[in-house]
Amino acid sequence: MAMDTIDASSPPFHTAASGHPRHFYLAVDRLQFKMPTVVELLDLVGQRPCLPIIVCCSTRDDLDSLCSSLSSLPFISSSALYSDLADDQRASILDKFRHLTARWNHINHVGATNEDDAEKDDRSHMIIVTDACLPLLASGELPFNAHLLINYDLPAKKETYGRRLTTCLTADGIVINMVVGGEVVTLKSIEESSNIVMQEMPMQILDIL
Structure with a gap:
């Protein structure tokens, strides 16, 4: 299903309480x-200036395919x-990304304050990134603190889903889960066992980034 086939009349999403991630799915x-x-x-989302994004997948093959397919996007460096x-x-790579997340936070809370910026x-x-290469918090690596996490592969276990949140996303970030066919059952299982609400990604995704 391409994005332009998502029904604009879908039920309105509910904003999560401040300080909590918002979880969406894209079928x-x-x-x-x-x-x-x-x-x-x-x-589309890359048109949001300075947006820090993590795309997480499960296997090296998917990582290679994503790198090949996403390398030419005009608004995103990867x-x-x-x-x-x-x-x-x-x-x-981690240091460069953290500098960008700091700049994102500055622009969105303070705004560009000088010509250099x-x-x-x-x-x-x-x-x-694959699950195997996520930041090792126990070894002293800091989390990515991205504003947007895209789960290209939906984890089969809630523990893996939770680890992606902890290592990848800022506290008030947004998660978009790619869901194919029969994975709806897995999505519902994660939703129920993790006590979170998964809503369909709104057409106006740029408005909430």
């Missing part, structure tokens, strides 16, 4: 439509965290 009819749909989604990255390369690269930045 895709068939597996072959999943990649074109996430490309279309990111092409990096990938591979398990065989050298420590200094990984640290550089206004002239900086306004593209959104995205890290594509």
Whole structure:
């Protein structure tokens, strides 16, 4: 299902209490439509200046496919965290992303206050990562603190879903779960066991970012 087929008359979403993530799902009819749909989604949300985005998947094959398909998006710069990255390369990617999240917070709470800030690269930045390469909080790595987390692969277990939230998302961020066909059962299971509400992604997604 492409994004333009989402019914604009869907029930209105409810804003979560301040300080809590908002959880949405984006339904895709068939597996072959999943990649074109996430490309279309990111092409849209990437127009939000300086937006920090994490795209999380389960396997190296999906990571490779996402990197290939998303590399040419005009409004987004992207990096990938591979398990065989050298420590200094990984640290550089994480440091760059944290600087961007700090700039996002500054712009959205204070605004661009000087010419130097206004002239900086306004593209959104995205890290594509598998569960195996998420920040190791127990080892002292800091979370990404992205504003938007896209779960390209829906985790089968609530523990994996929770770890993605903890390591990837800021407290008041937004989660968009890509859901294909039979995964609705898994989505409902995570929703019920984690005591969260999953709502259909609104057409006006830019308005809530």
